[in-house]
Each structure stands twice: as C-alpha cells, then as structure tokens.
Amino acid sequence: MKKKVLTVDDSRTIRNMLLVTLNNAGFETIQAEDGVEGLEVLEDCNPDVIVTDINMPRLDGFGFIEGVRRNERYRAVPILVLTTESDAEKKNRARQAGATGWIVKPFDPVKLIDAIERVTA
Amino acid sequence: MDMNEIKEIFFQECEEQLAELESGLLKLNDGDRDPETVNAVFRAVHSIKGGAGAFGLDDLVSFAHVFETTLDCVRSNKLEPNQDVLKVMLKSADVLADLVTASRDGGGVDEGRSRGLVKELEALARGEMPSGGASAEPAKPAAAKPAAAKAAPAPAVAPTDDSGFQPIPFTFDGFGGEEEAVMAPTTFEVQFKPRRELYAKGNEAALLLRDLSRVGEMSINCDTSALPAFDKLDPEEAYFSWTIAVKTNKNEQDIRSVFEFAEWDCDLDVKVAQTVAEDLPMVPVPFDLSALDDDAGADDGNDGAEDQTVANAVSAAETASNVTKLAAAAARVEKKESQSAAAAAAAANAANAANSAGQTIRVDLDRVDRLINLVGELVINQAMLSQSVIENDTTGTSAINMGLEELQQLTREIQDSVMAIRAQPVKPVFQRMSRIVREVADMVGKSIRLVTEGENTEVDKTVIDKLAEPLTHMIRNAVDHGIESPEKREASGKNPEGTVKLTAKHRSGRIVIELQDDGAGINRERVRQKAIDNDLIAADSNLTDEEIDNLIFMPGFSTADKISDISGRGVGMDVVKRSIQALGGRISISSRPGQGSTFTMSLPLTLAVLDGMVVTVAGQTLVVPLTAIVETLQPEASAIHSFGANQRLISIRNSFCPLVDVGRILNFRGTQANPVEGVALLVESEGGGQRALMVDAIQGQRQVVIKSLEANYTHVPGIAAATILGDGRVALILDVDAVVAASRGQSLRQDSGMKSDMSLQATG
Numbered sequence: 029m030k031k032k033v034l035t036v037d038d039s040r041t042i043r044n045m046l047l048v049t050l051n052n053a054g055f056e057t058i059q060a061e062d063g064v065e066g067l068e069v070l071e072d073c074n075p076d077v078i079v080t081d082i083n084m085p086r087l088d089g090f091g092f093i094e095g096v097r098r099n100e101r102y103r104a105v106p107i108l109v110l111t112t113e114s115d116a117e118k119k120n121r122a123r124q125a126g127a128t129g130w131i132v133k134p135f136d137p138v139k140l141i142d143a144i145e146r147v148t149a
Numbered sequence: 150m151d152m153n154e155i156k157e158i159f160f161q162e163c164e165e166q167l168a169e170l171e172s173g174l175l176k177l178n179d180g181d182r183d184p185e186t187v188n189a190v191f192r193a194v195h196s197i198k199g200g201a202g203a204f205g206l207d208d209l210v211s212f213a214h215v216f217e218t219t220l221d222c223v224r225s226n227k228l229e230p231n232q233d234v235l236k237v238m239l240k241s242a243d244v245l246a247d248l249v250t251a252s253r254d255g256g257g258v259d260e261g262r263s264r265g266l267v268k269e270l271e272a273l274a275r276g277e278m279p280s281g282g283a284s285a286e287p288a289k290p291a292a293a294k295p296a297a298a299k300a301a302p303a304p305a306v307a308p309t310d311d312s313g314f315q316p317i318p319f320t321f322d323g324f325g326g327e328e329e330a331v332m333a334p335t336t337f338e339v340q341f342k343p344r345r346e347l348y349a350k351g352n353e354a355a356l357l358l359r360d361l362s363r364v365g366e367m368s369i370n371c372d373t374s375a376l377p378a379f380d381k382l383d384p385e386e387a388y389f390s391w392t393i394a395v396k397t398n399k400n401e402q403d404i405r406s407v408f409e410f411a412e413w414d415c416d417l418d419v420k421v422a423q424t425v426a427e428d429l430p431m432v433p434v435p436f437d438l439s440a441l442d443d444d445a446g447a448d449d450g451n452d453g454a455e456d457q458t459v460a461n462a463v464s465a466a467e468t469a470s471n472v473t474k475l476a477a478a479a480a481r482v483e484k485k486e487s488q489s490a491a492a493a494a495a496a497a498n499a500a501n502a503a504n505s506a507g508q509t510i511r512v513d514l515d516r517v518d519r520l521i522n523l524v525g526e527l528v529i530n531q532a533m534l535s536q537s538v539i540e541n542d543t544t545g546t547s548a549i550n551m552g553l554e555e556l557q558q559l560t561r562e563i564q565d566s567v568m569a570i571r572a573q574p575v576k577p578v579f580q581r582m583s584r585i586v587r588e589v590a591d592m593v594g595k596s597i598r599l600v601t602e603g604e605n606t607e608v609d610k611t612v613i614d615k616l617a618e619p620l621t622h623m624i625r626n627a628v629d630h631g632i633e634s635p636e637k638r639e640a641s642g643k644n645p646e647g648t649v650k651l652t653a654k655h656r657s658g659r660i661v662i663e664l665q666d667d668g669a670g671i672n673r674e675r676v677r678q679k680a681i682d683n684d685l686i687a688a689d690s691n692l693t694d695e696e697i698d699n700l701i702f703m704p705g706f707s708t709a710d711k712i713s714d715i716s717g718r719g720v721g722m723d724v725v726k727r728s729i730q731a732l733g734g735r736i737s738i739s740s741r742p743g744q745g746s747t748f749t750m751s752l753p754l755t756l757a758v759l760d761g762m763v764v765t766v767a768g769q770t771l772v773v774p775l776t777a778i779v780e781t782l783q784p785e786a787s788a789i790h791s792f793g794a795n796q797r798l799i800s801i802r803n804s805f806c807p808l809v810d811v812g813r814i815l816n817f818r819g820t821q822a823n824p825v826e827g828v829a830l831l832v833e834s835e836g837g838g839q840r841a842l843m844v845d846a847i848q849g850q851r852q853v854v855i856k857s858l859e860a861n862y863t864h865v866p867g868i869a870a871a872t873i874l875g876d877g878r879v880a881l882i883l884d885v886d887a888v889v890a891a892s893r894g895q896s897l898r899q900d901s902g903m904k905s906d907m908s909l910q911a912t913g
Contacts, residue, residue, distance in 0.1 A: 038192070041159040041200035048155065083195050085188070097349070106351035128351035129410035134202030134210075146360055147351065147410065 030056040031148060034075035036066035036092060037110065038084040042135060046079065046110075049137040055144070063087025067095045070102055077148050078107045079131070079140070082118060090125045097126035106147035110140075152204075159200040163249045166193040170242050171580050178235045187230075191220045197245065206252045209245075212263060216241050219270040228273060237269045243584055334365070334398045338422035342390035347414035349385070358391065360407045365397025394422055514610070517571050521757055524560075524567045525854040528758070531560045532851065532875030561852065568755050572607040575653045575662070578617050579604045582624050586649060589628040596635055597628055597647040606653040608660045609755035615732055616662075616752070619725040623664050623748055624649065626722065631668035631746055641743065643667070659734075659776055660754055665747040671740040673697045679706065698738045698746075702726045732756065733774075733869060735886060761853050761882065762830070763874065764844040767817035770880040771844070772853055772872055773830060777885040779839065780831040781847065784808075784824045795821065799829060799841045806831070809892040810843045811883065815867050832885050840889045851875070855882065867891065 033055045035046045043059050050057040058073045060066040062084040070078075078096065082089035089109060097103045106128040109119075119130055131143045173190035176183075198213035219238070222228035230238070244266055247258045339361070343354050361367060369391060376388045395404060404419050405412070535553050579601045590597040608616075632638075632647035639645050650665040673694060680686045680700045692700075700706060701722045729736045734752035753759065753776070761772035762781075782801070789808070790798045797808040808829070812818045822843060829841040853872035858865055858881075869884040 039196045039199055040162045041155060041196075041203070044155045044158055045203060048151075081199075083192050085192065104348070104351055123350070123413055126350050133199050134205070135199070136203075147353075147356065149353070149356060 030054060031076040031144075032056045032058065032073060033144065034058045034060065034066065034070060034073055034078045035110075036060045036063060036078065036080040036084070036089070038062050038081060042081065042110070045135050045137075046140070049140055053137075053141045063089065063092030063095065066092050067099075070096060070099065074102075075105060077144055078105055079110050079144070080107060081110055082122065090121055093122065093125040093127050108143050108147065110135075156204055159204065160249065160253045162200065163197055163253075166196050167242065167246050167249065168577060168580055169193045170245070171239070171583065172576075174235060174239050174242055175583060177230050178232065178239070182230075184224075187220070187224050191217065191224050194220055194245070197249070201252070204252075208258075209248045209252050212241075212245060212248055212267065215267050215270045215274075216245060219274045222274050222276075228276065234273060237266065237273060239587060241266050241270060243587070246584075334396050335400075336394055336396045336422045337401065337404055338418075338420055339393040339395060339404060340390070340416065340418035341393060341408070342416040343387045343411070344414050344416070345385055345387045347411050348387060350414060352411045352414065354387075354389070354391070357408060357411055358393070361393060361395060361404070364399055364403055364407060365395045367396075368394045390416075512570075514571075517567075521567055521571060524564050525757060528560055528564055528852065528854055529873050529875075531556055533877055534875075536875035564758060564852075568609065568757065569607075571610045572754075573610050573613055574605045574607050575613060575616070575660075576604040578613055578620060579651055579653070581617060582620060582651060585621055585624050586628055589625055593629055594634070595628065595632055595647060596645060597632055597649055599624075600648060600650045601652070602650065603653040606655060606660060608653075608752070609757065611756045612660070612732060612752055612754070615728070619728045619750075620651075620662070620664070622725050623722075624651075627664060627666040627668070627746075627748075631666035633669050637669075655754075656751070659751050662750045662752070663747060664750075665745060667745040670742040670744055670746050671698050671701070671738070673742070676700050695739075698740050701738070702736070730884075730886065731864075733759075756855060758852055758854055759882070760850070761872075762850050763848040763880065764828070764830070765846045765848060766815070766844050767812040767822075769817055770848065770874065770878065771811070772851075772880050772882045773832075773842070773844075774869070774882065774885065775850065777832045778830050779833050782829050782831065782841075784827075784829050784841075786825050789824050797821075797824065799824070801831065801841070806839050806841050807892065808841045808843060809888065811888060812843070812845070814888050814891050832889065840892065842885070842888065853880075853882070 031054075033050050035043065035050070035057060037043050037046065037059075038061055043061070047057050047059060058069060058075065060069045063080075064086045066078075066080065067087070080089045080092055084092075087095070093107055093109075096105065096107060103126075107126065109122045109127045109130040110133065122130060128147050129143055131139055170190055170193040173186050173193065176186050177190070194213050194217045198210055198217055201209040201213060216238075219228065223230050223234075228234060244258065244263045248263070250256075251258045341354070341357070343352075347354070358369065370393075372390045372392065373388070375390070376382070382388075397403070401419050401421075405417070408415065408417050411417075535557065538549060538553055583599045583601070586597055586599040627649050628647075632649070633641075633643075635645035638647065648667045650663070652663040652665070654661050654663075676697055677686075677692070677700070680697075680703065681688045683706065685700065685703050685706065686692065702725075703723060706721055706723065726736050729750055729752070732752055733756065734750055736748060736750045738746060738748050740746040753774075759772075760775040762775055762778060764771050764773055784799055788800045790800065790805070792798050798805040799808045800806075808824060810821050810824075813821055822845065824843055827843050827845045828847050829843055831839055831841050833839055851874070853874070855870045856872055858868060858871050865881075867884055867887045868881045869887075870882045871879055872882055874880050
C-alpha cells in the first residue's frame with residue numbers, strides 16, 4: 029500500500045515541489061496551506077508521516093505540531109519539519125513542540141525522501 | 150509538472166510575495182504595529198528565500214537572508230521599525246524585486262546598491278540606527294547581536310560570500326567522506342536507551358536500529374530487565390535499552406547521525422569497543438529488520454528466527470514501537486463518538502473558513518480572453534436574432550418576444566459575469582507607483598509620501614495593463630515638477646514632506662483615477678510664456694486659467710528649464726493624454742497655485758463592450774457612448790441662436806451651449822443640417838463643458854461589442870472604434886471628445902497629424 033504523506037506549507041512553489049517529489053517516489057500526497065488547514069485535513073486523511081513548514085500564516089508549524097501531538101488519534105504520527113532555519117534554536121523549538129525530525133532547505137528531493145524513509149516503517 | 154513549470158510558479162509567487170512585502174512595509178510606515186503585519190512581511194521574504202534556495206538562485210538567497218534576519222529583529226521587537234528603518238527596508242524590497250526579475254529574465258542588478266543595502270541591513274540587525282535616526286540604547290545592540298550571528302551560521306565556511314550566509318549542506322550519509330576510504334573496519338559499542346519522549350515525538354527505536362544496521366555489521370542485545378509486571382505497565386513508558394556492536398568502516402559521527410532526530414530523547418553512548426562485551430548474549434544482525442517495513446511484520450519476525458533471543462530482541466523493539474499505536478487504538482475506540490462529532494464540526498468550520506477566505510482558481514488568461522471574445526460574438530448574434538425576428542414577425546407573437554427578451558437578459562448577465570472574471574483590482578499598478586515615487590524622490594532629493602486610496606477598485610485587466618505607463622509618467626512629473634523642494638516647502642509654511650495621493654473609484658460605469666499633489670500648482674505665468682515661446686499659442690491670446698492649465702497637454706510642451714533624467718525623456722503630457730484617450734478615457738487637470746494640482750482620469754471599465762446610443766447621421770449609423778451623454782432633446786426653432794459666421798448655440802433651461810453638427814465635423818455632408826429636424830445629444834466633454842451634438846435621429850440604445858479599427862486601419866480621427874450591429878452592419882463608434890475638440894476650431898485632420906507624430910507607440 030502506498031504511504032500517505034501530509035504536507036503543510038504556505039508556499040505554492042514548495043507545495044508543488046513536494047507534490048512532484050513525493051508522487052515520483054510513490055507516496056500518496058495530501059497538501060494543506062497552513063497549520064489550520066493542516067489540522068482540518070488531518071482528521072480525514074490519516075497520514076503515515078507529516079511534513080510541515082514553520083513560518084506560515086494563521087497557525088505556524090510549531091502550533092500545528094502541538095495540535096497534532098494533542099490529537100489522540102494522530103499524536104504518534106512522525107512529523108518532519110521542512111524549514112530554512114538551520115539554527116539550533118528553531119530546531120529545538122520544533123522538537124519541543126513534538127517534531128520527529130527535520131529537513132533543512134534548500135529543498136532537495138533526495139534528502140526529503142531519505143528523511144521520510146528514516147521515520148516511517 | 151516539471152521543474153521549469155514549478156520555477157514559473159515560483160516567480161509568480163515571488164510577484165505576490167513582493168506585493169505583500171511592499172504593502173506590509175507601507176502599512177508599517179503608516180504606523181501599523183500589528184504583529185501579523187510584521188509576520189506577513191517576514192513570511193514574504195522567507196518564502197522567496199525558500200523557493201530561491203530550491204532553484205539555486207544564490208544571489209537572491211543571500212540578499213533575502215540578510216533582509217530576513219533584519220526583519221526577524223523587528224519581529225522579535227529587537228528593532229523598532231521607525232521611518233529610517235523602513236526607508237532602508239523599502240529600498241531593500243525594491244532590490245529584492247530587482248533580484249527576482251534578474252533571476253527570471255537574466256541581466257544584472259545594481260550590485261553597488263544591493264551591497265550597500267546589505268551593509269545597512271546588517272547594521273540594523275546589529276542594532277545600529279541609520280544615520281539621522283534615533284540613537285539606540287546600549288542594551289539594544291547587545292540583544293540584537295546574537296540573532297544576527299545565529300542566522301549567519303557559516304561565515305567561516307563561506308568567506309567569499311559577502312553576506313556570510315550559506316545554506317549548510319545537510320546530508321545524512323556524507324559525513325567524513327574522506328576518512329572513509331582509508332579507515333579499516335572498527336567495531337563500535339553503542340548504548341542506546343530511549344526515553345518516553347522519543348516515542349511521544351513519533352520516533353521509533355525499531356526504525357533507529359534498522360537504520361543503524363545499515364551502517365555496518367551489527368549484533369544486538371536488548372535489556373528488558375526494566376519491564377514491570379503487566380498490571381504495572383504504562384503503555385507509553387520506555388522500558389527497554391539496547392547494547393549494539395557495529396562493525397563498520399565508517400566513523401563515530403556516522404553512527405551518531407543515525408540518532409540525529411532522537412539524540413535529545415535518549416541516552417546514547419558511542420565508543421570504540423575494546424572487547425566485545427562477552428557477558429551479554431549478543432545476537433548477530435542481520436536478522437530481518439526489513440520486516441518492519443510492513444505492518445504485518447510481527448509474524449515474520451518469529452518465522453525467520455533461529456534463536457529465541459533474536460525473536461525477543463525484535464519483538465521487544467516492536468512492542469516498544471507499537472505501544473503508542475495500541476494506546477492510540479484504545480483511545481480511538483473511546484473517543485469515536487466525540488471524534489465524529491468533532492470531525493463534523495471541523496468540516497463545517499472548514500466550509501465556513503473556505504467561504505469567508507474566498508476560494509480562487511488560477512486560469513490561463515488566454516482562456517478568459519477566448520471566452521470574452523465568444524461572449525462578444527454571442528451578444529452580436531443575439532442582437533441579430535432579435536432584429537430578424539422583429540423584421541419578419543410583425544404580429545409580435547408574445548411567446549417569441551418574451552423568449553427573446555429573456556435571452557437578451559441572460560446574454561447580458563453572461564457578459565457581465567465573464568467581464569467580472571477579467572476584472573482586477575488596480576492595486577498592483579498602484580503598488581508599482583509607490584516604488585517610483587521613492588526612487589524619483591530619492592533622485593531629486595525630495596521627501597515624498599504616496600497615499601493610495603481605493604486600490605481594490607476593479608477594472609478590466611486590459612485597462613490595467615495599459616494604465617501603468619501613463620500613470621508612471623504622471624507620477625514622475627508630480628514628484629519632479631509638482632512637489633517643491635523641502636526647503637521651498639518649509640519656506641512657504643508647508644510640511645517639508647510632500648504628499649502625492651493616488652485615488653481610484655468607480656463613477657457611473659467608469660473608473661476614475663485621481664492623482665493629487667500638494668505642490669506649488671501650475672505656474673500659469675511660466676506655462677503661458679513657454680507656450681508663446683514654442684509657438685503653441687499667439688502672444689496676445691486671451692486664455693482662462695483652465696485653458697492655460699490644459700496647455701501642458703499640448704505636444705512638445707515642457708516647463709522644466711533643463712531636461713532632467715526623470716521626466717524629460719521626450720515623452721510629454723501630450724503622450725499621456727493620447728494614451729489615455731486611446732483607452733477611451735479622458736484626462737483633465739485642475740490646479741490651485743500654492744496648493745497643488747489634481748489630474749483626473751476617467752477610463753472605461755472594459756475595452757470589450759460599451760453601452761451606446763445608436764444614431765443616424767447623414768444616412769450613416771453611428772454609436773455614441775452612453776456614458777458621454779447627459780441628456781437628449783428635440784430642439785425647437787426658438788431655442789437656436791446663431792453666433793458668429795457659422796457657430797450656433799442652443800439655449801437649454803436658460804443657459805447656452807454650443808451646437809455641434811456631427812455630420813459636418815465628420816464631413817458626412819457639406820452644409821449644416823437644420824437643427825430643428827434632428828435630435829440634440831447633450832454631452833459632457835473632458836474640460837467639463839457641455840456641448841450639444843446634432844444627429845438626425847436616434848435608433849435606440851444597445852450594448853455593443855467594441856471592435857478595434859486600429860488593427861486594420863490607422864487611428865481614424867473622430868472615430869473611437871467600430872462595432873457590428875444586430876442587422877449585421879458595421880457601425881462606427883463616435884469619439885465624442887475628438888468631435889468636441891474639433892468643434893472648437895481644431896480640425897480633425899490636424900488632430901490626426903499630431904497623433905501620428907506623438908503616438909505612444911512611437912515614443913515607447
């Protein structure tokens with residue numbers, strides 16, 4: 029069965045890149061544009077892994093991760109943070125919010141798939 | 150979709166983000182301190198940087214990074230976005246836009262400028278105020294410094310990079326690549342004890358062990374001693390720990406990097422094994438860890454097991470990883486009821502949010518254009534159908550007529566809806582103007598604020614596209630000539646900062662754009678003198694103030710004493726007027742000495758259709774734009790007064806109004822028609838005055854589809870365009886302003902000569 033990935037990113041460019049990369053790698057991809065939409069979509073799509081950006085309108089990545097971790101059904105879903113922030117502070121905040129791992133932009137398909145493989149069975 | 154298409158999307162997105170950035174900065178400039186505004190500005194730059202990084206646009210990335218760092222200081226309240234700071238930021242936004250353009254279309258940017266701004270931005274991030282700004286308290290630089298330093302993490306790695314920024318290349322397997330070749334296999338002993346947080350964050354011990362097994366030859370021991378009795382077992386606690394021996398020719402870093410995501414949430418010890426721990430029963434790996442790749446793997450583990458310990462190790466790992474799943478499953482059952490209710494509520498919320506946010510789709514412009522053309526044909530076709538029914542059916546069968554009326558209404562609605570698709574707010578054009586104001590003001594050393602109003606006013610995209618050029622020129626003029634120098638302004642008791650106000654609004658089916666400056670106004674003495682010097686008017690001509698003001702629209706007129714770099718590019722206000730007129734628009738000026746000038750442009754909302762009055766003039770069918778017509782009346786002989794040689798006036802409610810014979814002006818006939826036999830159309834001309842246009846008869850009122858004449862002929866003076874009527878015949882659309890102007894004594898022929906000399910296309 030195809031693994032299902034939920035991506036949350038406000039940038040259309042990055043959303044398209046994620047979609048192409050993930051589809052080519054044989055994943056089923058569901059996309060949301062910000063944290064609020066991400067949490068809404070989550071209820072229906074039951075993803076195997078979530079990839080999220082940090083800086084987003086309405087609800088940022090930290091808030092989104094906390095929201096997922098508070099959700100009884102989905103709190104164990106691995107979450108990868110996709111962000112340009114390479115400094116420890118942001119990474120730490122994401123971890124405290126409950127992120128499983130991270131992928132540092134610039135976006136690289138190999139890194140993305142590699143990271144997803146690492147956190148999914 | 151391939152990378153090129155995504156890149157195209159990226160550049161589209163950049164445009165949007167740049168607009169967002171600029172409007173956000175301008176809001177901040179106006180004193181808006183809403184954190185969401187700052188966030189939006191930050192996100193805009195951040196998004197551009199993110200996308201640019203993916204496409205390897207390094208110049209863009211490094212500039213965006215510095216910009217972002219400074220914005221982050223504003224976001225975290227380390228930097229107060231005062232006027233001086235925002236000035237630097239607005240300039241930076243301009244450079245960012247240039248860099249985006251350069252990345253898309255090739256070509257270079259002003260490197261000196263961008264480098265200078267990078268320095269200024271970095272100084273701001275360090276808490277240094279720009280010169281002339283408020284001096285920063287000593288505490289501020291100290292607070293701002295770490296942020297700046299942190300966000301520029303690799304200055305030593307990339308010394309060639311001016312900004313000190315370079316994305317850290319991050320690979321999972323590339324560490325220590327050089328040593329790899331020379332290193333002999335080493336055996337590492339890894340102690341790995343997950344804490345419960347590791348599972349809570351979605352990591353799994355089993356997956357980490359699987360990844361570790363890929364590093365080298367591995368044997369493993371699982372310590373299950375901490376596992377309590379079943380009744381005391383907390384399903385989410387981490388009870389197991391592992392001792393792993395890995396024989397590999399990779400180094401310690403490679404092993405640690407396997408645990409990169411987990412290192413905060415486990416006790417991890419990696420060391421070179423002195424002796425293989427003999428007291429522990431180590432199980433050689435590979436055992437089948439790939440069983441983890443499937444959810445049904447629990448059984449496989451037992452099947453492939455030769456040794457009970459192996460099975461223990463595997464199932465222990467799996468148990469550890471599955472507890473959260475079990476817990477989740479348990480929770481699922483309990484919460485099923487409330488979940489579905491919550492889901493329903495969430496769906497309802499989502500629907501509401503979607504409605505309020507306004508859903509949009511992106512459509513290729515060509516498709517919309519095609520649709521608009523087709524609807525245009527439909528309108529013509531519908532009119533033709535109505536006409537032929539009326540002609541062939543004198544009995545006026547009501548069913549057919551009613552059906553036709555409904556069809557007409559539907560066609561009209563379709564047309565309106567289709568036009569609405571192509572309607573766009575004037576905002577992007579207005580935003581471009583704010584940059585022009587900044588740049589020109591900078592160049593001439595003036596301080597000028599652009600205030601915009603009604604930027605959400607919508608107008609057809611074809612109009613918007615053609616609006617930018619005349620508007621740019623007028624803005625340059627207003628900044629260069631309209632507003633005085635700060636010293637002069639101060640001397641005359643004005644705010645040294647000048648204001649240019651750009652307003653858009655809808656008024657009776659047209660869009661009206663006003664450009665108002667609070668400068669010195671038109672210097673009528675000088676304008677008059679210049680016009681005399683340039684032989685535009687006779688030295689003794691007696692002109693009203695309004696007429697003098699309008700002289701600036703004459704070809705070849707410029708009051709600037711020396712041609713400046715800004716507005717003296719050989720394009721005068723006459724060209725602005727021409728291009729506005731070419732859009733079916735009008736422009737007028739009003740000026741008050743010492744208080745400034747206002748240019749008012751009125752444009753049609755669309756270049757595709759117009760409501761017109763179909764009239765007959767000397768056997769020809771013409772269409773007069775309905776928006777120009779104030780009133781129609783049947784003149785009585787007593788109301789007609791002769792004036793001069795062949796001028797006539799009509800008195801309407803005790804005021805006199807010049808009578809213009811359209812047939813005579815257009816040379817349809819040689820002699821003046823008798824006004825009493827025709828109909829007078831009272832029209833408002835651009836100067837504000839009224840004229841009565843004489844036509845022979847009114848046929849009716851109709852919406853017509855505009856067909857450009859200029860595609861097939863050159864510009865025909867007096868005629869704006871053509872259309873196809875219901876009976877299939879071509880009718881010309883009257884250019885009311887040109888006809889009125891011609892009636893003032895300027896002949897249409899002369900008009901056309903000016904046009905070909907000074908047309909906008911010729912001057913670019």
